[in-house]
Amino acid sequence: MYFAALLARTEDGWEASDTELLDNVExxxxxxxxxxxxxxxxxxxxxxxxxxxxxxxxxxxxxxEDPRIYVSDAAAAARxxxxxxxxxxxxxxxxxxxxxxxxxxxxxxxxxxxxxxDDDSEEGGTGEAVPHGPVGDAEILDDLGVGEKELKALSAxxxxxxxxxxxASEVLETVR
Numbered sequence: 001m002y003f004a005a006l007l008a009r010t011e012d013g014w015e016a017s018d019t020e021l022l023d024n025v026e027x028x029x030x031x032x033x034x035x036x037x038x039x040x041x042x043x044x045x046x047x048x049x050x051x052x053x054x055x056x057x058x059x060x061x062x063x064x065e066d067p068r069i070y071v072s073d074a075a076a077a078a079r080x081x082x083x084x085x086x087x088x089x090x091x092x093x094x095x096x097x098x099x100x101x102x103x104x105x106x107x108x109x110x111x112x113x114x115x116x117x118d119d120d121s122e123e124g125g126t127g128e129a130v131p132h133g134p135v136g137d138a139e140i141l142d143d144l145g146v147g148e149k150e151l152k153a154l155s156a157x158x159x160x161x162x163x164x165x166x167x168a169s170e171v172l173e174t175v176r
Contacts, residue, residue, distance in 0.1 A: 002082055003159070005175050007046040007168055008039040014168035018175035019047075028059075028067060028085055035061040044144075048159045048172075049082050056158040057086045058151075060140050070136040070151065072158065078130040091136050141165075 008015045017038060025031045035045040042063035050056040055076040060068040069086050077083025089095065138148040146165045154161055163172040 002049065002051050002080075003176065004047065004049045004082065005159070005172060006035055006038045007048060007163070007166070007172065008035075009044040009046075010039070010041070014166060014171050016168065016171040016175045025085060028069075028088055031059060031085060032061050032067045035059065035067075036064075046141075046166075048162065049086070050159050051076070051080055051082065053156050055080070055083065056154070057083070058140055058162070059086065060137075068137045068140050070134065070138055070140045072134050072152075072154070073132065074130045074135040075132040087130065087135070092130065 004019050006017050006019055008017075015038075019025075019034065024034055031047060035047050036042075039045045039061075045061045047059040047061070048056070049059075055071065055073040057069065057071045057077060062068075069088070069091055071077045071083065071086050071091070074083075074087060074092065078087055134152055138151055141151060141162065142148065144166055146162055150165070151162075159172065160169060163169040
C-alpha cells in the first residue's frame with residue numbers, strides 16, 4: 001500500500017493534499033510540475049511518498065529549481081512504480097543511457113564476466129544493481145528542522161515523524 005502527499009509551505013503554514021501519483025505522474029518532471037501547481041507562490045513543496053514499511057521518499061521543489069530527492073532504501077524503491085520515478089540515473093550515480101548492457105562483457109548465459117548467476121543484488125528497471133539503503137540528498141530537510149542524521153534514522157512511520165518536525169502533522173493526517 002502506498003501513500004503520497006504534497007506539503008506546500010505558505011505564509012500561513014503548511015497545506016497538505018493527497019495525490020494519486022499513478023494517474024498524473026510518469027516522470028520526475030511530471031512530479032515536479034504537479035508540486036509546483038500546489039504552490040503558485042514558488043514556495044517550498046515537499047512530496048512525501050511511502051510504501052508501508054518498505055521505503056519512503058522525499059522530493060523537494062523550491063520554485064523553478066531542480067527537484068532534490070531522498071529515498072530511504074533504493075533497492076526497495078526500485079521494485080516500485082513510484083520508486084522508479086524517483087530513482088534517476090543522476091541519483092544513482094549513473095551516466096544517462098548507461099542502462100544498455102555491455103554485450104562484450106556478457107557471458108553466453110547472459111551474466112556479466114565474473115558475475116554469479118544467483119546474485120542476490122536488487123536490480124532496477126535498467127538491469128543495473130541498485131544499492132541497498134538510502135540515496136539522494138540527505139540534507140534535503142536540514143533548513144526545515146530535520147537533519148541528515150535524523151532523516152537517515154527514520155523508519156516505519158517516517159512521514160508522520162517528518163510532518164511532526166515540520167509542524168505539519170495535523171494537515172498531513174487530514175489527507176491520510
